Amino acid sequence: MSNLLVPTREDEAADMIRACAEAKRTLSIAGGNTRSGFGNAVQADAVLRSAGLSGIVAYDPAEMVMTVRSGTPLTDVEDALAEHGQMLAFEPADHRGMMGTQGEPTIGGVFATNTSGPRRFVAGAARDSLLGLRFINGRGEVLRAGGRVMKNVTGLDLVKLLAGSFGTLAFLSEVTFRVLPRPQDQQTIVLSGLEDAEAARAMAIAMGLPVEVSGAAHLPESVRSRFVNGMLPEGAATVLRLEGLPASVTVRADKLEQAMRQLGPVSRLDAEESTLLWQEIRDVRPYCDGTQKPLWRVSVAPSSGFQMVAALRLEAGIDAFYDWQGGLVWMRMEAEPEAELVRHVMHQIGGGHANLLRASEEMRSWCDSFEPLPSAVALLSRRVKEKFDPQGIFNPGKMARD
The missing domain is CATH 3.30.465.10 (Uridine Diphospho-n-acetylenolpyruvylglucosamine Reductase; domain 3)
Structure with missing residues (x-):
């Protein structure tokens, strides 16, 4: 055969x-x-x-x-x-x-x-x-x-x-x-310069507004420049997508922008720019890097993701960004998968699922890839x-x- x-x-x-x-x-x-x-x-x-x-x-x-x-x-x-x-x-x-x-x-x-x-x-x-x-x-x-x-x-x-x-x-x-x-149209509100914890709060506020946010992600400064050919403003970017009929999107975007201006500098992406940005978030663009550096996909409560990343940064070399209002964390490790450490910290902050999606074949031979x-x-x-x-x-x- x-x-x-x-x-x-x-x-x-x-x-x-x-x-x-x-x-x-x-x-x-x-x-x-x-x-x-x-x-x-x-x-x-x-x-x-x-x-x-x-x-x-x-x-x-x-x-x-x-x-x-x-x-x-x-x-x-x-x-x-x-x-x-x-x-x-x-x-x-x-x-x-x-x-x-x-x-x-x-x-x-x-x-x-x-x-x-x-x-x-x-x-x-x-x-x-x-x-x-x-x-x-x-x-x-x-x-x-x-x-x-x-x-x-x-x-x-x-x-x-x-x-x-x-x-x-x-x-x-x-x-x-x-x-x-x-959806016939989409726009993305970009809130610039927030730290991870501030971004988690901003996304929670946005989700609580009657504007129907369909995408909420936070791109720290370490990854921000790797998206949409550097079109995002300087500093970390907290991005919030709105979709629907053109007139509805514009009205809701105005309302969301007004609310977010209380938290930091705000800009807006049009439909073409927004489409490209969310495709790159979807496809984990920052880590399409041609390497086998260990890459984790961690699902946690939206209010817990930044806590996990903060704790791990104290003990391991990591790079990360957040999707799903902070509930999905993409983390690239610099060397080892650090599986025991990642899962220990994750369970300390309330639990979740940590799956190792990418690593060398040798690493995957001994490290549990699935939770x-x-x-x-x-x-x-x-x-x-x-x-x-x-x-x-x-x-x-x-x-x-x-």
Whole structure:
């Protein structure tokens, strides 16, 4: 059997998986292979890619629901939606620059990793848009969960379970998801010169105003110049996005700008500049640096992120910026991953999830890439894994360990 398996039909993929299960050959599950560095470094016997399962199966813009084969390039999905003024609400990121990979991101890979961008904290994660899917389990059986409407409660839990499972439970062959109208306009209010703690307070104030902020991030001075070709004003930048109809955006932006002027200097980005900025925040532009310096993605309470970064700066060389109103912290370490220190500080300030997304293969061989699970949760996770993949052939190295 070849080390690279690229089926073009669902039944062909099922046959390949069944053969590997019988031979107890492990499989690395991938779409476009753009996130190949995620997880602990464990070599599989073969790579099974969904790239051959491509194409839009069904799309009715009036229903705002699309069904697509899992290996369909993400750009094909976004282009089809854009023709009808629609979009994926959760703003999926392109991790190629951050991970130093090539290939094309696929829609199946987006849902398998639950990849969600800056709008996630108000619009939900990728899994919240997922309605149904077809998948192949570790026995080579083709199964279906969910459907084309949110009322299909029976399948929702299973759908949400598979979203974000990183290919450890099943091979996705088809996904059905809801989409939303694309905003006609956007502007970004930029508040300059705030320290991290001040920025957290400013973002909290902005979120409390009736202006419908759809993006809230803080870019400290160490990363500010790496965004939008240095177009942001001098000093740290706290950025707040507003989207919608042009007249509504302008009125809300005026109201938000007036409120923020009490906290520091304020400027504004137009639609074109704003679009570019939030794409770069989404794709973690400051750390698309061509290195393998350890990069953490840490999810915490919005009021706790700056506390964690402040504590870590006292003991380790780090660079960081904040998304999701401060609840998502991107941290690049200068040398070692410092996993024990990162997770110790995170739990001291209230807990969260710290996942190591990038590091050298040698570092990933001994450092837990995914947040270790409590014993009871780990036991449940293993039982679920045994049901879906009894031979344990899918994606070795991408299961969180207790």
